[in-house]
Amino acid sequence: MTAYTDHKKKKSLLQWVKSRKGQQSIIIIAFMFIPLLLLFTFTYFPFGEMIKFSFYKMSYSNTPKYIGLDNYKEVFNNKEIFASLKLCLYYMAGSIVQLVIALYLATMLSFKTKGGNIFKGFMFFPYLINGIAIGFIFKFFFTRGFVFDSVLQWCGFNLENLPYWLRTQGLNNVSLVGTSIWRYFGQNMILFIGAIMSVDSEMYEAAELDGANKFKQFIHIILPSISTIVTLNVILSITGSLSAFEPPYVITSGANGTATYFVLMNRIAHTNQKVGLASAMAVVLLMIIFVATILQKLFFKYAFRNTNAEDQVVSKKKTRLGVKKNKSKEAI
């Protein structure tokens, strides 16, 4: 090692630049410069500024005043903000429903189904529509006596017995979550189908020979094989539900107890002009998302621990058998 460095030291910088290694380094750094600069200016710098703002009492035009942790205290003491965090539960429950629907349909469609591709297309389609447009569609969909009520009336419901989908507090959040499920389950489904396709079809045949029905095949073959994608989808949907914005913002503009964390943050930052408080809310949300993600990681590690362990045992057995076979071959 020492000999190596001594030898290197003798070379001047210029020589090093001209050398192959030097050229490599320069090219690497030159290529890294622009992406790093962009990443820094548009992600890390604004983020750092936002953390700074969260310690100030400031609006867009006033001179900021340092107030320490007061904004954070406000986040945890303000009833409205706390209520908006509770709304996330609606969206989380919704995301579970959405994943179950998506997984169910994905499994159905990955076996041979008549018109499977058409169904896939129809169910994926909502994801392609702009979120704002979806908001407007559902605004009219849920209006009293409009689309949804008419459809239910055809089914024999009486308008007087139907609830007000957006007026009744509590129910209006369920309605909003419904629009979110409608929009995203198709996308989840496509991801699941992709993962299920990668399962070796011989496994199904083998399982069928052993007398396993479709449900058992799903539990013991499909689910363990796509556990990574399931985990990913759950994490995405849960973090997504923490930051639900478009449906409540467009359909109800966050009124009537539908203001989610993001909608409230938007209102606090732009209408009430408490930029400091809104920044603190954003930092708190980031922390919550960190914690939620770590918890989910741990949970899935625990939930899929058995299957992984089984896999490992099986593979170990296989290798052992293989070795034995080889050995026996050698013996022969």
Add this chain to the structure above:
Amino acid sequence: MRLKKFVAIGTAVVLSLSFVGCSKNNNKNDKVNNTVSNQPSTEGTDDTATDTADTTKDDVLSYANIVLGESYTDISTTIKFYNNRTDMNLDDYNGKKWEEYVADFNKVYPNIKVEIDADTTYAESALLRLQSGDYGDILMIPEVSKSDLSKYFVSYGDLPTMEGQVRFASDMAYDGQVYGVAYMGTARGIVYNKAVFEQAGITTLPKTPEEFIAALQAIKDKTDATPLYTNYAAGWTMSAWDDYISGTATGDATYKNQKLLHMSNPFENKADGTGPYAVYKVLYDAVANGLTEDDFSTTDWEGSKGMLNNGQIGCMVLGSWAYPQMVAAGDHGDDIGYMSFPITVNGKQYASSGPDYRLGINVNSSEDNQKASMVFVKWLTEQSGFAYNENGIPVAANDNNFPELYSAFDGIELVSDDPAVAGEEDFLNLINADSDLMVSAGGNTKVQQIIEHAANKDMTFDEIMADWNAKWTSAQEGNDIEINQ
């Protein structure tokens, strides 16, 4: 080894370089701010100079000194006018369009080109663009602190001079300088359908909250129309209720910007049935008695115009600016009327009137553009007929040509809010932000909550007002504002 070190050093250099970049920018901004904040003070001294010596007239840019058709005719430039009237750019706009105004303006000043930049989400975008510095030459002044006006806008002149020139001059004044000229004035009342009121047997317009609720009840009983349409879902239509609590409900021009700030419990029930309590109670009672639309959560602002026009709605609480839109929304424009808000103070009715958006001129524009902009603003207020065409109260001080819609305002005194006392300009903003009530500053949520509580019957009106009083008081205390009223 080397490579790693080099990469590490490289990234460090990159990061520090970008830091330098940022700090440089900061310095620049500071410099701009400094020069800007210096400007009004020098201008102020110049203005006082002009009073004594008229010879310096042409050198100092001042609204009062501009003679349309004579001043600054040699300027040849292009100015940008950033505003919220997207509708006036559309081909199917049934009033006079922007391009027609600009064409008229160019008959007088052919060398000043005017580009119109209209934005549908003006209130929010304008604030952001103000920060970025890219806000045209003339713009409608968004919600900025009075103390910051001089940072962004040119002074039109000192307050006493401007008061002789335009109405509502004091509205955008700070330190004796006027930074905004209204593009038209509006009054606060209720837009209603005359045919529906007639059908319900209402012959005299209601003058008190009780009479008004009785009238709504009559509409509900005798017609198929929705008596009062709240426009809950649109949001901003809710904060419009804030505009009635000052002049209309008290007849006091100093109420909103001076008294309210120092008042203990402004939202409490006044014995004489005036003040904010009386205004919001009209809304609460109307909802609680089922005199509003069935499903408030899905109201449709665009649709409501046509519904009022064809008699499906009895009335809506909106400023006079809404009147022309209601008239234009269908075939029954003649049925639309405008009345004052039903509150009587000591036997007399008042109506708040105030400026619509105020036009400001970019302080960072070139000198020629500032001159051209001020010429355009003066032309718009004095010669364009804009306010009259748009059914607004005329802005030029000597213009008394009120549009037809104010015919029902005979005997009703128009009250325009006085500005805050010097040194207290930011008090309302501070209290608003800390109390989350945002009175007259986009406080949609609190008024929407009145409707929610009235419909769900989970909070009485007195409880809501007590809650607001508590918030108001704690915000006053938090900002060390004296409570003395």
